[in-house]
Amino acid sequence: MDDLLADFVAETREMLEASGGEIVAWEADPSDRARLDTIFRFVHTVKGNCGFFDFPRLEKLSHAAEDALADCRAGRREADSTLVSAVLAIIDRISEMIDSIEAGEDHPEGGDDALIAALNPHPDVPGMPSAEPHKSSETTQVTAASPAEGKADAAPKAARGASVQRTIRLPTELLDEVMKGVSDMVLARNDLARRLRDAGDHPQIDGPFDRLSTILAEVRSSITRMRMQRLEHLFSSLPRLVRDLSTELGKQVMVDFEGGEVELDREMIEMVRDPLTHIIRNAIDHGLEGPGERIKSGKHEIGLLKFAARQSGNQITLAISDDGRGIDADRLAAKAVAAGIYSQAEIDEMSDRRKHHLIFEPGLTTAEKVSSVSGRGVGMDVVRANIEHVGGSIDVTTKSGEGTSFHLKLPLTLSIIAALTVGSGGQRYAIPRSYVEEIVFGSSDHVDFAEAGDRRLVTFRGKRVPCLALGEILGSEDPGSIDWATMTLVLVRMASNDVFALAVDRVYDHEDVVVKPIAPAIMETGLYAGTTLLDDGRPMMLLDLPSIAQKYRLIDEMRSMARTLPEEEQTEQRKARPVMLFTGLDGRRRAVRLELVRRIDTISREAIDIEGSRKQAVIDGAIFSLLGLEYGELPEGRCRLLRLSDGEHEVVYAVSEVLDAADMDGEIVPSSADPAVEGVTLIDGEPVPVIDGHGLFAAQDTARKTGRTASCRLPANSDWARTILEPLVEAAGYRVSTEAEEETDVAIELVDDDLRPASPARHVIRLRPEPEPAENDDESIYRYDREALLSALKRARVEKTA
Amino acid sequence: MNDLLLMCLIAGRRAAIPAARVQSVIEIDQITPIPGAPDFILGLTAMRSQALTVIDCQIALGFGGQEPDSDRRAAVVQVGGHSYALLVEEAYDVGEARSEPIEVPGGFGRGWQMAARGMVETDCGPTLLIDVDVLVAGPVARAA
Structure with a gap:
């Protein structure tokens, strides 16, 4: 949570800095619509983030400012200088509070109500809470003095905060430069290695050379780590957010993550955090129905929110799908007309898909009422602006009654991906490993080839999937002349869950490759997503599977949503x-x-x-x-x-x-x-x-671990314990003892062992013979439940060392 | 006008590439072909840890392909953040431009007209000044 809080503070600060100029400009011309939007987004984002943490005062302030600004945006109110200074006072207060939060102090109570009251079009007319008249009169001063005071206050606090930080900020260009230098070094080392091999044995050189290689590998991996972060890092903060939002809105939501291992530039992760929060908010508030409505429409009462990330070449696709009611295109269109964004005639010409995209228009929403969570039509326009700002794109697909998915595409200028290298026509190509489900030999008895029209199919484990030869895709081979039985089939699963088989001459290896962008003319072929260098310095192309699949029409966008649910149920059973x-x-x-x-x-x-x-x-x-x-x-x-x-x-x-x-x-x-x-x-x-x-x-000599090995006592009189349990316990890193007197770290006992020895042990794990636990027994483990047993052993060992 | 030019031979004609655009002149031994790519892109080659897109200038100008030659030289240029190796028949020395690029009545002929910024006088006689950006876009883009 501390991490998240630090992120929140840093982010709000950055926004404050960035909007500093906007605020001044707005003050000069309060009717400037673009400035108004920028400031509105700022307070809206702060409000959103506060819901995530427990900062009721910040939330109240930002909500009030947002309300007032929303009135201006909707034309219900004129932005005048009184409003501007009231909003500015609130922004200054937010900045002070952020300083206090970072310093871990409480911001002095009071004053908030007066700031909020100042937003009122007629501050001196009743309407202000009358309960604290003395306080508000005192705090009006604060309002007036706060800009200057806030500045003076903030400076020493920020200085204190800086001394605590043990990180530094570096421009990413510098990291890129270092990364490139290291890549060059690796290639130079490979070249040198080849020459050394050719020259024969040089014991004097080989030693230092090996050392150099090891160091280089370490440096390379640290530099890579500097830039990359697993998406997991982002995902881990979402369940809590979803939980809080769903509780607030009286809905039940289940979250499902896929692709947390996908790595993304750290910077990019920070960029998507905010848009993602907005999308989740919208999905829970408007997308998912309440439990009652869901049951009525035949759905599971718990809504599903699914996040799936994939890496394809130098792009990350992140799909956020809900199984809610979908976007009502007609209602959205009607609102767009009402808001004066489009005329009815323009709407009539739009396709449904185009209408769905209206959701990205500023000032448009499908929500009937404004809740504290979302509404008011901000969000998606901000989301799109943010995503496009980082060079990405956002798309929406929705089906009435079945759900909505947002597809985010994010660029990856420099990325390392896990790839599978395959051969075709004497050349090597790389496939992102995240797509590869399985590799099968065409010669295997379980694989059958068939043809339906011109489409070649392969039957594998009861499934018929389309099959394409890589040589055919690249145009280097005639599909008629391919000897399918000699090919190796790579089963590819797309983000949409569609599967197809890619036949290649051979599969070489798994490799981590650095993907570099390719020239536009090569990009136009739609076959390649990037290029990378092999260890010997030769370039290798990275295949763009999504675009290949699209070209051969192997993807069905809508079907994928409908299919996700039944599949999940199956795996549970x-x-x-x-x-x-x-x-x-x-x-x-x-x-x-x-x-x-x-x-x-x-x-x-x-x-x-x-x-x-x-x-x-x-x-x-x-x-x-x-x-x-x-x-x-x-x-x-x-x-x-x-x-x-x-x-x-x-x-x-x-x-x-x-x-x-x-x-x-x-x-x-x-x-x-x-x-x-x-x-x-x-x-x-x-x-x-x-x-x-x-x-x-x-059986391997793996006990070469440092430190004292934890000990575990097994029942002495059981053959089963000796033959089955002992190797397992040893494999888990324990020294096995059958001495009844010795005090061990862990003891494993059998439930049916009536003579429970009272010999000393720090942890006792009890095993039962039946898969189902007996009554009043909630801690014993079924004796063939290997996972549970191993995790219990691991837990015991971790506790021991802690 | 004393611009430096890299003098070379493309499709049997004397041509020049602005030296300021040329990062280096390399000899190309290995090219990784890219199936499916347009003809004028011969493939990729590596220069240190950089992958270069190899462009056959002769094909890019709309002429037939070159005979594969063991000793092929290319000028490395950057266009739009991507690095290209412009494969030429011969690369000579760097020379000085003795005049502004000028148009010649009647043009320079098919292909040349599109890719040349004009004719410049040099110490070795009149030479066509190649527009690198156009050349890299290839004949397909120009037809469109």
Whole structure:
């Protein structure tokens, strides 16, 4: 919350600074409409932000000023010099209060009412609260003196505030410059590395060179971090805002976030924070219906507000969707006519879509009544102005009774994106990884190709999706001559949830790439979103998937809204766990939990080194422990490896073939016969052993952690605890003890263990044999609920170190 | 008028690019093609950590393509914040303009007329002064 408060203070200050000139200009000419709008926006924004925090006095002041200014905007009142000075007095008071907030002090009480009363067209006529006559007379002085006084007051406070701050502000150009310098350095290093390799072994040079590489990598990542921030940072502040607003308005709202990992320029995040707040306000106030109305129209009583962010090339798209009543185009149009913005004749010529865009006109709203939250028709025009100011765009799609979505497109001048590099026609191309859902080999048994007219379809796991070859899109290959079975299919999911398959010659690697803009003439092709440099310095094009999908008409904008809900319900009902199916070296089918699989590697047999019980594989210059050899011999030539990761350590697991990904929706029947197997599950009616990822990592020498290892006591007399629980607990970083006397950090006990030993432990975790908890039992954990158990263990360890 | 010019050969004709616009002259060895891009854009090439859009001046002027040559030189220019490599047949030296660019009755012929700012006198004789901005826009943009 402190962060947010600091943001609020900084933002309000910036606005105060920026509007300083406007205020002076307005004073000179109170009838200047443009100045009036600017000042109106300022107080409106302050009011909005106050609702977010608990600053009733600020809110009251800004609301009053907003009211008076709204009257002027609507022509109900003439802006005269009395009003100007009253508004200016309020703005000065806001500035003082902001100083107090930053310094963590209370602003001296009183005076607010007089300031508000001064806004009244006839200040000396009754209308002022009569309860505090003495106070108001005293504070009228404050009004008159406040500009000068405020300044004198604010200066020392600001100085104090500055000494607390431990951050500095830098122009982003400087960061860009440094970033570019580091990118150049990386390329120079790669060049040097190539030359060193060609020149053979130079032990004297290699050491320092490696050190240089490490430092360079660190510097590069810190510089990147300087500029980037995850969108999560912005998202994390929204649930609270939504909660407060919905409580205030008597509505129930559920929020859903997607794409919090998308990174955005820090500056850009600050730019969208405010517009986003406005959109949320509008959505909750006007978009979503009350619970009663929702039930009547057959919707779930809880409204849904969904935020989805995607990165596409050098653009971020942020969609804010609600499932409310939608925008009433006709009513909006009627208001536009009433407000004199458009004539009826102009409205009659408009399409519905055009009418919906009226929402961005200044001074227009669909709200029947003005609430304290929004209304009065400000908001969307301000939102659009702000978004366009940063070079973005905003669009709205709505369907009556089904909901509204706002699509924000934000530019990204310099960005690093996670990309998948693919090959086509001997060239490499990059695809933003956020779109990639899955990669499948065309040769796989589960993939069928079909044709419907000229559209090629691929059937994969029961779904038929359109399939395009990259070579065909780029015009370098004739679709008729493509041997589909040799292609690799990249399943792409667009922001609208439409899926299509992109057939490429091969998939190379995951890479973080720096995207640079491309020349307009290349942009016009609609195929590319940017360019990036490969490690060897060669340029590579970044594909613009949204525009390609649009070109081939693979996106259906409206359908996506309707489909989001049922899908979410499905996931709630069915807790399917994704697994990857493969055949081991003995040719038998096995499965591994998909979360463990980081990637699939194919390496030559020479890169594998086996000596006695030491088995290792070398991939990209790193050594990995090699597992899975107990089932058979490695093939000569090329070996397929699954690279498994527990988040900290990586091992590779030899397989003979990677089959498919599948959902494991049934239960896992544990098996203690084979320690390498977690249990057996049914996939498509056939039993498949699931390898025990925790067992694999536990067997590795991973205990090289510093500090004292936390200890955990397991029930001494249980085979289950020894075979199943022990490896899991060890994998979680605990030393296992079965000594009844030893005082351990954690003890795990079984609920059905009647003889509960009273031996000492700081934390006790109790496991029950049934999935459902017994009555009066709300803390035990089902013994195969791995996630719950691991998180309990993790919690215990964190508490221990804290 | 003592403007410096980069003297070069485009489509067999003597041409000049204002030296103030030219950041450097590079030799191009590798070009990454961009499928789907207009003909006059040969692809991208890298100069340090910068990607340059390679433009074949001959095609951009509306003539046929150049024979791929092992030793191709290009002038690096910036237009609208983007960097381009203008591929020329030959790049000679930097020379001085001896006159203002002037029009010639009857024009300079198809292609040249659009992309030339006029004719200037130089020590090597009359030379066409290339308008970089027009050249970069390509023949497609000019037709539109």
